[in-house]
Structure formats: structure tokens, C-alpha cells
Amino acid sequence: SHALTFKVIAECSTTKARVGKMTLPHNEVNTPVFMPVGTQGTLKSMLPEQLKELDCRIMLSNTYHLGNRPGAELLEKAGGLHKFMNWDRNLLTDSGGFQMVSLLKLAEITEEGVKFESPYDGSEMMLTPEKSIEIQNAIGADIIMQLDDVVHSTTTGPRVEEAMYRTIRWLDRCLKAHKRPHDQNIFPIVQGGLDAELRKKCAQELTKRDVAGFAIGGLSGGEEKCYFWRMVDVSTDHLPSQKPRYLMGVGFAEDLVVCSALGCDMYDCVFPTRTARFGNALVPTGSLNLKHKSFSNDYRPIDESCECSTCKQYTRAYLHMVAQTTSPVTCTLLTVHNVAYQLNLMRSIQNSIKEDKFPDFIKRFFHVRHPDGHYPEWAVEALKKVNVNLNELSHKNNCTDSVNKVKS
């Protein structure tokens, strides 16, 4: 048995979307769910208390950053990250591998693990699957990730296959090293680049292991969207339906809607919080850059229908002013709203699935964002695959042609 139970409580009769209840040691989470990312144990500029007020029930923290500072030892001494950051709800940590490969120039992957040069003293260090789990055991998140062999999402050739098989071998090492199966769940990661066959093979292999849920990795790294959705689609097709599926690093509103239709249950992304730092507020039509002069006399809230504390108390004109004066409160105010936007979006998705009106929801959602009817081609295709016709008169499907060309 695992420290996670997942119950599908509603399914869309048209698409692969579903609503689930995921019970974890620190409380229940309704899926599809968006998990805000708190890099160093805290979501920049928001208090745990504020996240609770938005009914956020699970957030993500980065093992790489936590491992550096404050360090696993201190976290263990503090009684784990939950206590350290004063957050009594669920946490998920990544393996640390992705950040090493992307942040450290000299990272090199061997069968043993990820070799890297310490950013502090230049000494050679190694993150092995065992070490990653040891650190994540000390941090104590409810869901922890296996160390995977990360290749850039546009890599092709034998390296992708090597990484896929190594990821499976590393999963077995992670499961063996895991010391807290009673209150922490390891998620394996489906790899396989942009190759549908490898993805399928990987999902099938991972499914043979006794795990509580699965992640889909190696996507959202700049690959073309027409490959992206196909890889998501093939991965969910070959993962068991009674377990949660976590699509890593995805968080644009359109991606959340489409990928939920493709059967994904969990998401994380730094985008909503990062874009807040640049003065952008997420709204149903897309986003507003509050630094723009047009907001200097706009005394409406960011979003009339939003219930967040920023929308209830501040106008666009005020946010424009503080963004221009670079007051450090701007980031906080927009972060609160953007996180609220993401969580509201997920709740709307859940509700429409429960009422079995998800296809209508999708159409309305896309229409509000693209009133001119110029829908992104990849979204039209992806949704067609799950029986939702966004636009009867959609534009010609160049995307399909190029995919077929690559395959042949």
C-alpha cells in the first residue's frame, strides 16, 4: 500500500479528462490540480497562509535549491520542510536532476548519476538516484520524484533511447533506496523524447513497478507544440487510469485545458509567478501587462470575477502605478492574483468535468482567448483527437504533415 490513494470521481464522456480525489498524508487534493512552485521552500512573496486562503492544497519545492540551502541536514533537524516553511499541506519535490543539468554547465550524466562541479568550491560531486532520494527523504515531501536521465526535449537519436532505459534502471535504484514509503510516494517519470514508441515502451515498463502515480517528463522544453501534445497523448494512453498522472513543467492556461482533456491530472510551472514579476496579470483573455500606459486611468480590478485579495482591494491603475515605481509590493500583488487565476481555472475544469460539460467549457475558454477564431493549430488538433471540434472550419493541418515526414 502507498501513502497515496487516488479515486476517479468523474469522467468526461467525450475526452480523456477526469476528476480525481487524491488523498495524501497532509490532506486531500482535487484533480486536475495546478501546483505553484516555491523554489526555496517558499513561494516567492507569498505566505503559506495566503496560499491556504486560495485553497491551494499542494505545492512544489525544488530539491536542488533546498539541498544547497538550507541543506538536507538542517531540514531534517527542523523536522522536515513542512515544519520549516510552516506549511501543513502537501508538498512535492523534484529529484534535483533537471535543475542540475539546466543550471550547472559542467553537469555530466553517467550510469552512476549526475556528475557536477560544486558551484561553491569547484569540487567534483555526484547526484546519484540514491542520493536524490536520501535528500528528498530528509525534506519529507508527500510526493517525491525519481532521479531521471534528462535529455533536452529536442534531442533525437540513440541518446533518447539510452536516457529512457537509464531512467527505468534509476527508478529501480530509487525505489530500493526509499526509506519512507509509509509517508512519501515516489513517482517515476515517463521519458522517451519525442518518439511515441519510446514513450509507450517507457510507460509500459514503469507500470510494472509498484508505484502510486506517474509523471510525464522531458516535455515543455521548447519542442514544437504538435509534438508536445502527441507525446502527452501517447503517454496517458499507456498509463493506468486509476493512478494520477503528473505532467511536469506545464502551466500555460491553454496547455492546462488541452492536457486535462488528454487525461493529465497534475501540473506545475513557474510561469504564473515569474510573469507576475514582469508586471503581467493572467486573465481569461490572456494576460495584461500592467506597466502599459493604458492602465494608468483604469480603475477596475484586474478581473471583475476574481475573488482574490488583489482583485478585491486594488485597481489596475494602482497596480500600474506601483509597477512603474518598481515598488516591491507589485510582485506580491500580481503573484497572489496569478496563483488564484491558475487555481480557479483548475476548479472550473473540475466542475465542468463533473457536470460532463467539459467540451463546452473548452470551446468557451478558447473563444474568449481567441475571439477572432484563430485558434492555435496544435490545440485544434489535440482536441480533435479527443473528439472536441474547436472549429469546424479550422485552417489547413500543416502540423500533421510535418510530423508524418519526420516519422518516415
Place this chain on the structure above:
Amino acid sequence: MKFNIQCVRGNQARLGYLAEVGCHGNKTLETPLCMLYTKGGSAPYITAEVLKKLQDVPSMAHMPLNQVASFQETIAGFKDGIAKFAALDNQLVYTSNNDPAVEVPTGYNTKTGIGLWGKGGKTQLDCEGYIQCIEAMIPDWFQSMSDADTDSTSTNKRAGKAVERTIKFLDLILENLKTSKTLEKSVLFGSIVGGYDMGARKKCICETVARNVQGFVLEGFHRLGPSTEDFDIKQHSDFISNIIKLLPDDAPRLMHNVWRPDSILIAIELGIDVFDSSYPLYMLKFILSLGCGAEISMLNFEYCDLDSIPSDCWSYILT
């Protein structure tokens, strides 16, 4: 506004309270008083929502005019004043001309107006423009426009000019105020300038006291900004004490940039009643600047004793 002094101890240290202040008739403020420092109308990093969760937040928010002068139209268009605009309707608001935390460039004040420096550059304000700005903000207290562009290197001639200009500004502002319905309830603080020239200071006080002001701001000792952390109030305590002796007892006295706790104690002893709180932000920036590279570390956790930090504070520290 009513200012009641409950007792005077030591030399001049006063314990008192302010009542019927500005638009907040029901509020009383105890002095010595520390104001809540803001940037663009909000406490740095702290939203109105979070402010409500904090204890002992000062009731008087301090909003320097220079930060928002270039947004006058935006604030005026809101119509209900900066307190509500910044979601701090429960706070009283004091506007100073300049931000204590930022050094003021010298040489931009003229006979007819002052130069205010914000993020978007300089805004030149004459008395009319100044009143328009204040009418947009609708503060409970506001500092009269002044030429405080003096420090220990200024000549007596420059100090005298500062006084002359400041009194002229005061007259024009009082004239404008007579017809302002918006500022009916706002309390005007006269600015006491004149550098380190006692003659100039005396003249400034005489002229200001003779006019209709309800409090005093002592300035013109330095050009504000981080370097004033080293402003040695002890060294100038005789001079400041002599200034204060000339002020009426029954009006509050405010002094900016008295930051370090030991300096505050000296200033209270000298008879200052109101202080700004830009020091914590300045200290935070200082601590952050000690960190290296993009990733900022405020504490070295190896030496960190977890038991000594209340758990609620950890996440603030990490932010």
C-alpha cells in the same frame, strides 16, 4: 487635530496622544509615534492583506510625495485619495516631500518651486502644482513644501535663501488651502529649515509659528538617503535642542531619518514626537546586498540556531 501631552520627562521627552486627526475623527495616536514607511503607497513587500495579519502596525502611513508625484493624474482620477487607492483605508496618511531612504539630488529647488525625484525622473512642482498633488492624495497630515536642500557644508547665505523660499511657499500654500474643499480636514505641518545657521533657523521658526500650522517638520540637516545612518544626532543635540525650545509645546514635531534605535532615544529626549520607519527597508537591502550573485542568502544556515527563530519567521527569511 488635538495634541495632548500627558507628561514631560527628563529634558524634553514627551508622552502624549493625538486625537481627531484628519478624516479619522475616531482615532487616537500615541506619541512618540513611528509611522509605517511605504513605497508607492504600500509597505515594501507587504500587501494590505498581509498587513492585517501583522500586529502593532503603525496607524499612520508615511507616503513620500516624490515617489508618486508623476502619477498625480492617476491618483486624482481615483478621486478618493491615496489611502483608499493603496487599499489602506484604515490608515492615516502623512505625506513628506521626499523619501527619507533616497538621497535627494542637490540644486533643483528654485524660487518658485521644488524638484521631486521619482522612478520616472524629476517632477518640478510650483505651489499650485503641489496643492494639486496634495488634493489628489488627500492626506491626513502633509508637510508644507520646503527648500531643505542644505547640509553641514551649506553657507549661511544658502541657509537664509532656504528659509526665505520655504516661508514664501508656506504663504502660497495657505492661500491655496483656503479655497480647497478637499483638504478641509487635512493638517498642515510647517517645515523648519535653515541648515546649521541658528539665525536662519530662528527666522524660519518665528515666521512659521506666526502662521496657521499644526505641527512641525525639522529638516535641512542632510540630504536624506542611506548615508544619514551615520548622522550623529548627539553631535548636534545642542543645536537641535535650541531649535526645539523655540517651538510651541502644544504641536507635534516630526523629524525624518532618525533611524538607529540609539538615535531615536536621543531625539525623543530632545523633544521629537514623530519618526519615519524607512530604516527596516534600508537594513533589508543592506543585508541582501551582502549575498552574492543572483541567489540571495540572508543567513548562513550553518550558524543558524533554529530554536531561536519563531517558526512563522522562517519563510520570511527565505523569501
